[in-house]
Amino acid sequence: MIPLSLATIAEWTGGALIQGMPDTVIESVATDSRKVAPGQMFAAIKGDVHDAHTFLPGVIEAGASALLVSGLPVETETYSGGIVRVKDTLVALQRLAWAHRRNSPGLTVIGVTGSNGKTSTKDFLAATLAPLGAVNSTSGNFNNHLGLPLTILSGKSGDRFGVWEMGMNHPGEIAVLADIGEPDVAVITNIGTAHIENMGTLEAIAAEKASLAEAIPASGFCAMPVSDPFYGFVVERCLCDFIPVGFDKGLVRASQLSPQATGGTRFLLESDFGSPEWIHLSVRGRHMVMNALLAAAVALRFGASHAQVADALAEANLNKGRVQERTVGGIAFLDDTYNANPDSMRAALATLQETPATRRIAVLGFMGELGEHADREHRELGAAVAASGVDFLVTVGERASLIHEGASELAAREFCESHEDAAAFLRTFLEAGDLVLVKGSRLAAMEKVINALD
Numbered sequence: 001m002i003p004l005s006l007a008t009i010a011e012w013t014g015g016a017l018i019q020g021m022p023d024t025v026i027e028s029v030a031t032d033s034r035k036v037a038p039g040q041m042f043a044a045i046k047g048d049v050h051d052a053h054t055f056l057p058g059v060i061e062a063g064a065s066a067l068l069v070s071g072l073p074v075e076t077e078t079y080s081g082g083i084v085r086v087k088d089t090l091v092a093l094q095r096l097a098w099a100h101r102r103n104s105p106g107l108t109v110i111g112v113t114g115s116n117g118k119t120s121t122k123d124f125l126a127a128t129l130a131p132l133g134a135v136n137s138t139s140g141n142f143n144n145h146l147g148l149p150l151t152i153l154s155g156k157s158g159d160r161f162g163v164w165e166m167g168m169n170h171p172g173e174i175a176v177l178a179d180i181g182e183p184d185v186a187v188i189t190n191i192g193t194a195h196i197e198n199m200g201t202l203e204a205i206a207a208e209k210a211s212l213a214e215a216i217p218a219s220g221f222c223a224m225p226v227s228d229p230f231y232g233f234v235v236e237r238c239l240c241d242f243i244p245v246g247f248d249k250g251l252v253r254a255s256q257l258s259p260q261a262t263g264g265t266r267f268l269l270e271s272d273f274g275s276p277e278w279i280h281l282s283v284r285g286r287h288m289v290m291n292a293l294l295a296a297a298v299a300l301r302f303g304a305s306h307a308q309v310a311d312a313l314a315e316a317n318l319n320k321g322r323v324q325e326r327t328v329g330g331i332a333f334l335d336d337t338y339n340a341n342p343d344s345m346r347a348a349l350a351t352l353q354e355t356p357a358t359r360r361i362a363v364l365g366f367m368g369e370l371g372e373h374a375d376r377e378h379r380e381l382g383a384a385v386a387a388s389g390v391d392f393l394v395t396v397g398e399r400a401s402l403i404h405e406g407a408s409e410l411a412a413r414e415f416c417e418s419h420e421d422a423a424a425f426l427r428t429f430l431e432a433g434d435l436v437l438v439k440g441s442r443l444a445a446m447e448k449v450i451n452a453l454d
Contacts, residue, residue, distance in 0.1 A: 001028045001153045002100065006066060006082040009041065012099035013068070013084060013092035020082025026066055029093070029153050031146065033059050041066035041082075043093050045146065052089075068092060090146065097149030098180050101162075104155060107136075109162040109181055110298060113174060113212045114189025115205065116344040117291045118143065118165045120283075120322050121189050124295030125163045127316035131308045132299070133160025140319070143167035148177050166212060169195040169369060174208050178215035186213040186222040186240070187294050191230040192343035197371030206230040216240040223297040225290055226250045243301060245293040247286070252297040254279075254289050259354050263325050265289055269296060269306060277306035280314050283323045284334070285351035287344075292316075321447060323351060328453050331430045332357065336439040337447040340367050342377050348439050349388045358433030359391040363422060363449055365440020366399035375402055382406020392429075396422045397444060419445070423452035 007022035009015075027039040033055035036042050042064045044052040056067065056074045066082035070089050086092035101109070110129075112122050119141070126137040136155040141147065143165035151164055166177040191206045199205045210233065213222040218239040224231055226244035235242055244250040247257070252271040259265055264282045267289055281292055296309045304312075318324070321338035334355070336348045345367065352360050362385055370377050379402050385393050386409040393413040395404040404415045414429075416422040426449070430436065440446035 001026075001155065002104070002157050003027055004100075006084065009066075009068075009096065010084045012096050013086050014095060015068070015084045015086035015092055018083050018085050019076065019079075020066060024065065024082050026082075029068075029096070029150065030064075031093075031150065033062075036062040036064045038063040039065050041068055041084075043068040043089050044070070045089050045093070046070070093149045093153075094145070094180050097152040098182070100155070101152050101180070101182055104157070104159065104162075107155070107159055107162055108185070108302075109164060109183040110185040110187060111164055111166050111178060111181060111183030111212050111215075112138075112187045112189070113166045113168070113209050114187075115192035115194040115209070115341065116347065117189040117287060118167065119338075120288060120318050121187060121291040121294050122163050122165050123318045124292050124313060124316050125187070125298060127312040128295045128299035128304060128309050129161045129163065129302065131312060132302055132304055134158050135161045135163055137163040138165040141165075141167070143177075145173065145176060148180055152181060168208055170198050171204065171208060174211045175215070178212055183212070183216060184220045185298060186216045186220070186224075187298060188213060188222065188224040188228075188234065189291060189294060190225060190228055190343065191234075192341065193370070193373070193377070194341040194343070195369050196373055197369045206233055210234040210237050213238045213240065221301065223252075223294050223301075225294070243297045245290070245297050247290075252293055252300065254293050257286065257289060259284055259356070261356055269293075269309065271296070271300055271306070273300040274306045277310045279310050282314070282316070283318060284325070284355055285323055285347060286354075287347040287351070288323060323348070326450070328450060329430075330432060331453075332435045333450060334435065334437045335447070335450060336437060337445075337450070339442045340365070340440050340444070341369075342367060342381060345381055345439060346384055348437055349385060349390070352390060352435065352437040353388055355435055357435030359431070359435070360389075361392045361394065361426075361430070361434055361436045362388075362390045363394040363396065363426070363436060363438045363446070364400060364403055365396050365444030365446045366403075368441035368443050378402035379406035383409070386410035394422055394425065396440070396446065396449065400440070400444070419448035419452060422449045426453060 010017040221241040223243040226246040245252040324335040326333045382403040386407040
C-alpha cells in the first residue's frame, strides 16, 4: 500500500479519527486478525459468520497501529494506536481502495473475469506484463467485494499495471467491482455455466460478464475469444476496442498446437503486432493456450515483443491445482482440483485425451453452484466422459453419483463413497504408464485423493 496517514484514511473512508495522531502513517491494511503486525491498520469486517470486532483484543495485543471499526465492543483506554470509526467497515474499505486506485498515477488496470480460467489468465498476464513494468496482481482467490479492495491496497507507488480478477456468483457483483477498480482494460476468458444456480440463465451470466467490458472507457480495450458464442453480444454493448483471439483466427492467434511428451504444450503465436514466435507452456490443454493468448494480446497491445511474450509464458508460474502435472508413486497425474464446472470439466477431459498415456483415467468429484441444473449437468458430464474415450472413470462422493449414472455406456467405471475409498481403489488399480486426471468443485476437495496416495 502507498503509506497513508490516519487523517487521509479517515477522509477517504468518510470516517472520523476518534483516537490517534492524524499524521501517524499506516503501511498496510489487514482483515485477518491472525496476521496483524505493527504498522498495519486492522479493518474489523462484519461477515456472514463472524464479526471481526470480537477479535479486537487479540489485534490490539498483536500491536496493530490502527483500527478501522464501526463500533468499540472492547475497552481501548490502554490502546495507544489510532482508531477510525465508520458506519460500515466493508464499505469504508472499498472506498479506501477506490481512492487508493484513483491516487495511483501511471497505473493501468486490467480487469479479468470469465466462467473459467480467470486465475490462470491472471498469472499469464502478470508474467507477460512484467517486462514492461511492475505488476500488482490478485493473490489467491481475492477477487470479490472484499478481496479486490485488499488487492488494490497491496499495490505500491511504482506499479505500472494492476491485474485484478473480478469474480461473481450473484447478479450485479461485477459492476460493483468495476466501480471500485476502474479498469482500463477488460479480459473475458469465456462465458459458461459457472454460478448458474444464482444467475438463472446463461444469458444472465453473459450480461454479468459483459458489464466488465461495458465499464471500460473508449480509450481502453477488451480481449476475448472470438469463438465464444457471446462474443458479438459483448461487443455490441461496449464503447471500447476489442482484440479477438482464437485458434487460427483473430488479431492474436495460436496454431500448430502440439502436446509435448515431456510436459506442456507448444504452439505458434501469430498476431497483427509482429512476427510469429513459438511458445512453450508448462501446462497442457487448449483452454490453457487460450488463456495464454489472452495474456499475450494485452501485453502485445502495450508494446511487448513476441519474443518477450514467449519468454514470459515459458516461465509463468500458475497456482496449484490447475492442470498441474505431478508424479505420485510413479504414476502421472493431471491435478486440476482447484475447481470445476461443466465447461471446465469438458476442457479437462479434452486435455486428458490429447495427452500421451497407456491408459487414461478420470477421477471426478461433484460440481457446485448448479442449482436446479445439477442433476442434468452431472448426468450429461457422465455421458461426455463415456464419449470422450477415457479408459476408466472413478467418481467420488454421493454428489458425484449422477456422473457415474450418466456414464452408463462406459463399463469401466467405479463409484467410491469417499476420498479414502478412491485412494484405496487407485492404489490397487493404477499401473505404470497410466495418466490420471483428478478434478472436482472446490468443495469436493479432490486434492485429498492425490494427497492420500502421496
